[in-house]
Amino acid sequence: MTALLAERAAEVVSAAQQLLTKRMGAPVKLSDPMELSGSGRTTVLRVRVAENAFSLPRTLIVKQVAGGSDQRRTGGMAPGVASIDSAFLREAVSYQFTTALGRDHRPGAYLLGYSLPERLLILSDLGENTSLTAVLQSGAEPAGRNALMAFAQALGRMHAATVGREADFVALLRRVDVVHRVDGIAQQAESAVAEVPIMLQREMGIEVPGEIAERIVRGNRLFSAGRYRAFSPSDLCPDNVILNDEGARFLDYEWGGFRDATLDIAYALVSFPGCLCDFELSRERARQMVEAWRSEVVAVWPALADDNVLAERILEARLIWVWLSTYWFLPADHARIAAAREHGLSIPRSAALINRWAALAEDARCTGDDTLGDFAEHVSATLEEHWEE
Numbered sequence: 008m009t010a011l012l013a014e015r016a017a018e019v020v021s022a023a024q025q026l027l028t029k030r031m032g033a034p035v036k037l038s039d040p041m042e043l044s045g046s047g048r049t050t051v052l053r054v055r056v057a058e059n060a061f062s063l064p065r066t067l068i069v070k071q072v073a074g075g076s077d078q079r080r081t082g083g084m085a086p087g088v089a090s091i092d093s094a095f096l097r098e099a100v101s102y103q104f105t106t107a108l109g110r111d112h113r114p115g116a117y118l119l120g121y122s123l124p125e126r127l128l129i130l131s132d133l134g135e136n137t138s139l140t141a142v143l144q145s146g147a148e149p150a151g152r153n154a155l156m157a158f159a160q161a162l163g164r165m166h167a168a169t170v171g172r173e174a175d176f177v178a179l180l181r182r183v184d185v186v187h188r189v190d191g192i193a194q195q196a197e198s199a200v201a202e203v204p205i206m207l208q209r210e211m212g213i214e215v216p217g218e219i220a221e222r223i224v225r226g227n228r229l230f231s232a233g234r235y236r237a238f239s240p241s242d243l244c245p246d247n248v249i250l251n252d253e254g255a256r257f258l259d260y261e262w263g264g265f266r267d268a269t270l271d272i273a274y275a276l277v278s279f280p281g282c283l284c285d286f287e288l289s290r291e292r293a294r295q296m297v298e299a300w301r302s303e304v305v306a307v308w309p310a311l312a313d314d315n316v317l318a319e320r321i322l323e324a325r326l327i328w329v330w331l332s333t334y335w336f337l338p339a340d341h342a343r344i345a346a347a348r349e350h351g352l353s354i355p356r357s358a359a360l361i362n363r364w365a366a367l368a369e370d371a372r373c374t375g376d377d378t379l380g381d382f383a384e385h386v387s388a389t390l391e392e393h394w395e396e
């Protein structure tokens with residue numbers, strides 16, 4: 008750990024000690040900070056509980072997010088990136104919400120304490136684990152298949168456990184900050200509905216047929232409505248999924264909120280091949296993931312037992328994610344490109360976007376939707392030609 012990181016870690020540990028001491032009503036001492044994954048604006052540490060008068064776990068995870076006061080004043084959001092304060096507020100509320108779930112249904116760590124002014128979270132330590140990224144990059148089988156099935160099943164269990172509890176989540180949001188009840192991903196999707204047709208025409212000469220435009224508007228409603236609403240971490244790239252003795256667990260709830268659950272399983276189908284170099288999600292493996300997810304949610308959403316209904320809903324969700332990907336990746340917009348990198352994109356944005364449209368075309372044709380298949384194939388081919396010039 009460099010001197011600068013050590014100084015930063017000492018500050019974070021001190022803040023965490025003060026928070027726990029105030030919460031417990033007796034001194035708590037933390038030691039041996041170890042830096043874990045984080046971004047430039049986030050410090051994530053594993054610390055040992057050296058002294059405490061209570062039954063705290065032996066180790067804890069401390070996460071602190073830096074800065075963001077200027078964006079709080081405006082209430083605004085940078086293009087393509089949720090503001091720091093909005094992201095932290097959503098993560099704090101998401102951990103409060105998921106901590107209240109039963110242990111068997113909790114999708115990740117539980118919350119031991121938080122401070123909004125300090126932008127500080129103190130979480131349980133999920134212990135020894137392996138990232139989904141590492142398992143998939145290894146190429147080992149059947150470990151890769153088992154990891155993806157564990158991910159899909161854990162996702163479904165979380166959805167099934169949170170159906171009908173949106174009012175609880177909204178009440179928690181209302182308690183911390185009314186302004187940031189707005190869903191940043193939903194805002195970006197709304198912008199994409201209006202802007203992507205203009206971008207495709209201006210930069211690629213592609214006209215969006217009226218029928219496709221209407222379907223985009225309908226698909227966009229999955230962020231704010233939809234028949235299958237449940238809690239969603241949203242940012243489910245492999246780096247934010249770990250595997251331990253209890254199965255798959257989810258990290259990073261900065262975009263957490265209630266959305267149509269088909270968006271989550273579709274996000275994995277759309278984004279995993281772009282999140283990892285040299286990783287291909289075959290149609291058979293994708294089908295197995297969807298089946299594993301469906302097995303956990305069909306009891307609460309019986310309509311999804313119908314294969315045709317399920318296929319239509321997944322295709323609709325895939326379409327809106329590919330549309331949103333186009334909004335992020337197509338323009339030479341440094342803020343959007345930085346956001347894509349931050350959320351796990353490890354191949355060039357050009358390759359990711361071409362692949363996502365091509366996969367959407369294949370999926371549409373397999374479900375008998377030639378209108379969408381033809382359009383998606385045209386976009387993919389045009390993008391490939393454009394970026395080869």
